[in-house]
Amino acid sequence: MIDTPAIKSRFEALAPHLNERARRLFVASEADAAGRGGIAAVAAVMGVARSTIGRGLAELRSKEGASSRRIRRPGGGRKPKVETEPGLLDALSELVQSAIRGDPEAALLWVSKSQRHLVGALSQRGFTASQKLVGRLLRGLGFSLQANRKTREGTSHPDRNAQFEHINAQINGFQAAGQPAISVDTKKRELVGDFKNGGRELRPRGDPEPVRVHDFMLPERGKVAPYGVYDIAANAGWINLGITSDTATFAVESIRRWWRELGQSRYQEAKRILITADCGGSNGARVRLWKTELQTLADQTGLSITVAHLPPGTSKWNRIEHRLFAFITQNWRGKPLLTHQVIVQLIASTTTEKGLTVQCRLDKNAYDKGIKVSDAEMAKLNIKLDDFHGEWNYTIDPRTPGLVGFVATAFRLR
Known part of the structure; x- marks a missing residue:
């Protein structure tokens, strides 16, 4: 007879400490130990789909699964935005590059190319992207925050x-x-x-030198x-x-x-x-x-x-x-x-x-x-x-x- 209360107690104690793959392997091992009817019993007690327990049993019995560090199977999880919204990466690259080249029609020519402004410009084109996602995509495109550099000297006299x-x-x-x-x-x-x-100069913590707000x-x-x-x-x-x-x-x-x-x-x-x-x-x-x-x-x-x-x-x-x-x-x-x-x-x-x-x-x-x-x-x-x-x-x-x-x-x- 399957001791379902004991199984449920063990799962509830360990679940907060397990990732998705570890939980899948745990319920699979409990079902395997329960013997005949174990998959149905464990699925009912723990609220886990039978297919999930089946994948866990397959990983337990597979030699490759023991050395794998993947949590989800290949192709699992949420799809990247660049896949669900085709053209997002090209639109972002176009916004940044056109502003750098000085295109008079560029959407961001006269404002700072901050992540917030880029998100707004992408939204106007029908894309949904967070500031963090825009930051990751920009790094992938080879962009980073940089200050101006004084290198141009104007006209150089030949002598x-x-x-x-x-x-x-x-x-x-x-x-x-x-x-x-x-x-x-x-x-x-x-x-x-x-x-x-x-x-800056050294002063006691939280005690900066008070000065005027305006330079008049x-x-x-x-x-x-x-x-x-x-x-x-x-x-x-x-x-x-x-x-x-x-x-x-x-x-x-x-x-x-x-x-x-x-x-x-x-x-x-x-x-x-x-x-x-x-x-x-x-x-x-x-x-x-x-x-x-x-x-x-x-x-x-x-x-x-x-x-x-x-x-x-x-x-x-x-x-x-x-x-x-x-x-x-x-x-x-x-x-x-x-x-x-x-x-x-x-x-x-x-x-x-x-x-x-x-x-x-x-x-x-x-x-x-x-x-x-x-x-x-x-x-x-x-x-x-x-x-x-x-x-x-x-x-x-x-x-x-x-x-x-x-x-x-x-x-x-x-």
Whole structure:
């Protein structure tokens, strides 16, 4: 006689721990042990179809079934969406590819190609797919989430590489002669106040630094323009922290202050100086005020000033960008730039394992915009253009040599 209550008790105890195949084999083994009439009895007690018990008995008696790891027989289970809805994969691929190519008729050209938007676009075409399914299909098609990459530099000048070689040769020549060679530029203007600053810093868990929601300038604090001078040989930086406009007058004043506080003591035998700068901005190659202010600086210091501009569109290759500005940004990441004094201290505390040191001073002078330089003033410049791209490479010598020595000495004694 078949002990059906015992069979039912054993099944109910084990069922939560068994997968589909294990349950099938269990009921088959119970039916086989019950003998004649076992299949009908077990099917009635456990609520399992006789065909399921029959498949289980076949697996128990089959040598191949013992080594198989399959839970269901081949072809069992729910059919994939790509089979039940033919064309789903092609429609998804078309939606993504058309948006990438910039097809003006693409459904997703002007929105992000998120899984949610793709699901909606597929739904409009009559397909039903969840966000998870779309994600799996996209991975199968070779797509993944990726950010933009800055690689396009715009129009490349044919003499770009030649200009870089010229700059490097100039730097090597000045350094070999013990003359200063500096790289200059203005770092990105920054808001002063309790504004969010990119990056993160260590703080107690759940206690982030509170900052303003919107980045609207505070009139009483304004913005700062950090103009940098990087001494290439000394691996030393100087920041003149301006609080008004970033003009050519401000740029040259920053170089003047560097020379007065650091340069002239570091290079006591200097007779000339090399300045490498971007082709645009306040120290641009076409800025007339930049050249006239450099002429004034040359007259004051007695130095012959050679300028070599980087080719257009290559500002990221300026040495000051990756040897000074990058480390300042790392040093103040995650810290709100609350006051001028905080910014000065954060910049001045920037160091690297390779010996970079930085000094910073606050420049409270006001620099007016829109100063025009006439042709007559340009004609008075003691400037010599190089034979190779004179618009990028030129030297400004002091005027009236007899007076230069007296002016330069007085400048140094200030």
